[in-house]
Amino acid sequence: MMTLPLQLSPEVSAAKAAGAPVVALESTIITHGMPWPQNVDTARGVEAAVRAAGAVPATIAVMGGLIHIGLSDADLDRLGQARDAMKLSRADLAVCLATGRTGATTVAATMICADLAGIAVFATGGIGGVHRGAETSFDISADLLELARTPVTVVAAGAKAILDLPKTLEVLETHGVPVIAFGQDDFPAFWSRSSGLRAPLRLDTAEGIAASHLMRRRLGLAGGQLVANPIPHDAEISRADITPFIEAALAEAQAQGITAKAVTPFLLQRLFEATGGRSLTANIALVLNNAALAAAIAVAVAAG
Ligand code: PSU
Ligand code: MN
Numbered sequence: 001m002m003t004l005p006l007q008l009s010p011e012v013s014a015a016k017a018a019g020a021p022v023v024a025l026e027s028t029i030i031t032h033g034m035p036w037p038q039n040v041d042t043a044r045g046v047e048a049a050v051r052a053a054g055a056v057p058a059t060i061a062v063m064g065g066l067i068h069i070g071l072s073d074a075d076l077d078r079l080g081q082a083r084d085a086m087k088l089s090r091a092d093l094a095v096c097l098a099t100g101r102t103g104a105t106t107v108a109a110t111m112i113c114a115d116l117a118g119i120a121v122f123a124t125g126g127i128g129g130v131h132r133g134a135e136t137s138f139d140i141s142a143d144l145l146e147l148a149r150t151p152v153t154v155v156a157a158g159a160k161a162i163l164d165l166p167k168t169l170e171v172l173e174t175h176g177v178p179v180i181a182f183g184q185d186d187f188p189a190f191w192s193r194s195s196g197l198r199a200p201l202r203l204d205t206a207e208g209i210a211a212s213h214l215m216r217r218r219l220g221l222a223g224g225q226l227v228a229n230p231i232p233h234d235a236e237i238s239r240a241d242i243t244p245f246i247e248a249a250l251a252e253a254q255a256q257g258i259t260a261k262a263v264t265p266f267l268l269q270r271l272f273e274a275t276g277g278r279s280l281t282a283n284i285a286l287v288l289n290n291a292a293l294a295a296a297i298a299v300a301v302a303a304g
Contacts, residue, residue, distance in 0.1 A: 021056065022055060024069075053295030087103070147175070182204070182209070211300075235289075252270055253266050
């Protein structure tokens with residue numbers, strides 16, 4: 001039998017052996033989603049939030065021909081300052097591994113790696129989705145299709161508000177992905193608690209989300225769940241406040257001809273500059289909040 005190119009950290013390996021709860025964490029948010037040094041500080045804070053809620057964090061990245069499940073402090077530092085890290089989705093994972101390059105995993109690639117390592121729950125900031133203008137650009141994130149095929153529960157603050165959220169929800173529905181708002185009826189919009197759209201499903205407890213994860217497993221259903229966890233009240237940027245900045249950033253992206261993988265990192269960086277750092281402060285708060293909920297779900301999945 002071929003062995004998988006997986007390198008579990010000692011902590012993750014021990015947790016797996018004991019059947020203890022583990023939460024997967026992505027690394028594109030580190031390399032392409034936030035500036036240094038806030039990216040590394042946030043990654044450490046997210047790991048601490050997972051531990052505080054009773055689970056073991058497993059930050060995932062590709063280095064030296066191996067998928068690392070759980071990074072050392074030195075690896076995290078190096079990744080946080082790397083300028084040449086690939087942004088890995090499903091399409092890129094094997095090339096990165098086979099060539100020995102360094103790569104950061106998006107939601108899609110992190111789901112694949114988590115599943116290979118037997119990790120059921122994953123926390124991020126916001127998933128990729130259908131971009132505005134997708135009717136001409138065809139830019140639809142591979143994150144949506146991964147949610148349709150890989151059985152990992154993903155906790156995010158909805159999809160990023162730079163996207164076309166109604167179309168994103170439609171694609172998720174078409175592909176049979178449960179979109180579960182946590183503790184409210186509305187689908188959250190990353191920096192804001194509400195998108196003005198109702199989420200298809202709502203659950204109010206981590207145990208309920210774990211039970212539906214386990215029920216999908218019993219049914220043999222392919223694909224994961226998207227848990228849409230609203231940003232905490234005190235960290236929220238209202239939709240009215242963030243909308244003009246989003247419009248301006250989108251116009252700049254178009255004027256500069258930014259396409260494909262570069263779009264999301266460009267927009268996040270422009271928003272960071274235009275809001276004087278407020279968008280990043282909110283992003284950090286929502287990721288920490290998602291990490292805590294994901295850990296509670298992982299604890300309940302491990303108990304079930
Ligand atoms: N959440 C954040 N910041 C990010 C991301 C998520 O708070 O940068 C990343 C994830 O890795 C997600 C990616 O998969 O953004 C979406 O990229 P794209 O739109 O190119 O599919
Ligand atoms: Mn895209």
